[in-house]
Amino acid sequence: MLAREIAVEFPTVTLDTGALEAARLMADQRLPGLVVVDDDGQPYSVLPGSQVLNFAIPAYVQEDPSLARVYGEAAADRLGARLDAHTVRELMPEKPHELPVVQPDDTVMEIAAIMAGMHTPLVAVVEDGEILGVVTLTTLLARVLPPA
Amino acid sequence: MLAREIAVEFPTVTLDTGALEAARLMADQRLPGLVVVDDDGQPYSVLPGSQVLNFAIPAYVQEDPSLARVYGEAAADRLGARLDAHTVRELMPEKPHELPVVQPDDTVMEIAAIMAGMHTPLVAVVEDGEILGVVTLTTLLARVLPPA
Numbered sequence: 001m002l003a004r005e006i007a008v009e010f011p012t013v014t015l016d017t018g019a020l021e022a023a024r025l026m027a028d029q030r031l032p033g034l035v036v037v038d039d040d041g042q043p044y045s046v047l048p049g050s051q052v053l054n055f056a057i058p059a060y061v062q063e064d065p066s067l068a069r070v071y072g073e074a075a076a077d078r079l080g081a082r083l084d085a086h087t088v089r090e091l092m093p094e095k096p097h098e099l100p101v102v103q104p105d106d107t108v109m110e111i112a113a114i115m116a117g118m119h120t121p122l123v124a125v126v127e128d129g130e131i132l133g134v135v136t137l138t139t140l141l142a143r144v145l146p147p148a
Numbered sequence: 149m150l151a152r153e154i155a156v157e158f159p160t161v162t163l164d165t166g167a168l169e170a171a172r173l174m175a176d177q178r179l180p181g182l183v184v185v186d187d188d189g190q191p192y193s194v195l196p197g198s199q200v201l202n203f204a205i206p207a208y209v210q211e212d213p214s215l216a217r218v219y220g221e222a223a224a225d226r227l228g229a230r231l232d233a234h235t236v237r238e239l240m241p242e243k244p245h246e247l248p249v250v251q252p253d254d255t256v257m258e259i260a261a262i263m264a265g266m267h268t269p270l271v272a273v274v275e276d277g278e279i280l281g282v283v284t285l286t287t288l289l290a291r292v293l294p295p296a
Contacts, residue, residue, distance in 0.1 A: 024296060027289035032180050032269055049285040053264035061257070062265035068257035079260060080294045109209070109216035112227060116201035117210035121180055137197040141175035146228045148172060 003111055004104035006143050007125040007133030012037050013047070015089040020080060022088050023052050035099065035124055035134060036088060043124050043131050045096035047088060055091045056082040101126045102135070108144055111135055151259055152252035154291050155273040155281030160185050161195070163237040168228060170236050171200050183247065183272055183282060184236060191272050191279050193244035195236060203239045204230040249274045250283070256292055259283055 012035045013022050022034055026049050038044040054062070056079045061067045071078070100114050100123040111123055121137035160183045161170050170182055174197050186192040202210070204227045209215045219226070248262050248271040259271055269285035 020293070021296075023289055024293055027286050027293055030284075030286045032286075048267070049269050049289070050263055050267045052289070053260050053285065054267075057257075057261050057264045061261045065258050065261035065265065068261040069255060071255070071257045079257075079292045083293075107217060107219070109205075109219045109227070110213050112201050113205050113209045113213035113216040115198055116205045117213065119196070119198045119202075121197050136178075137201065138175050138178045138180075141171055141197070141200070144227045145168070145172055145175055145231075 001108045001143060002104065003102045003106045003108075003125045003135060004132065006108070006135055006139055007104075008136070008139060010035055010122075010131075010134040012131065013088050015039065015044070015087065015092070017088045018084075019052070019055065019086040019088060019091050020083040022047065022091070023080075023083055026052065032121060034088075035122075035131065036092070036096075037131070042129055043099050043101060043126055045092065045099050046120070046122060047091060048097065051091060051093055052083070053079075054093075055086070099124055103127070104132060108140060111140060112144075115140070149256045149291060150252065151250050151254045151256075151273045151283060152280065154256070154283055154287055155252075156284070156287060158183055158270075158279075158282040160279065161236050163187065163192070163235065163240070165236045166232075167200070167203065167234040167236060167239050168231040170195065170239070171228075171231055174200065180269060182236075183270075183279065184240070184244075185279070190277055191247050191249060191274055193240065193247050194268070194270060195239060196245065199239060199241055200231070201227075202241075203234070247272055251275070252280060256288060259288060260292075263288070
């Protein structure tokens, strides 16, 4: 079983995609993160969901979550407001996460070894600089585990 | 909006659950990880999917994924075989990940602050030592983001 056989389509965003739009994409499609392509359309990084919150929540509140309580229930709206008018570029961590890349002909064992070694649930399948799709950890497990 | 209002059911496993059974649960329900409860049924830790692969793939193959190729395509079956006859207890990393816990009355902002600070996509909602459910990052985003 090869990477090209188990790769699935996965939405990508660019560095110029709106932060709110990216957050909505994660929410609507229940994605743990997004694949980010650079200005040349080349696979660049993974944006984890927690990074979106990291951007939306002030640092002093992260350090002392009990402070969040003073915002009250309604203040959740501010999360969206904080994301509006920003881009994915601004959301990226200072040291962007490396996007693990595999070749279409890589075997399931090779993909599993990369996921295990890099502690990542997502690898991009790339051919000639173009993303053919991604393999997620759960897809991989579903394909290799023996039936119950 | 409070934790109790957005918590969803989430399968838990014990330290004695079979490793293969746990892996199948992740695969079947497309879960990024599992909540692990200890022998007293108390919330204990999170088992990330990558840890399952970490256990199933020999360390020397993780360090040099090109070695995985020599197993050939069919050898993916060995992943399942390596998990059989082991338990979640054996799968756990040496330093188990802390399970982030919130109270039923915690606000969405408090939950978001914890997810952002701990870089976790999953918190357990716990009342009197019992897990009422979990809040995932995508559930939280879906509830707080303004409609497009």
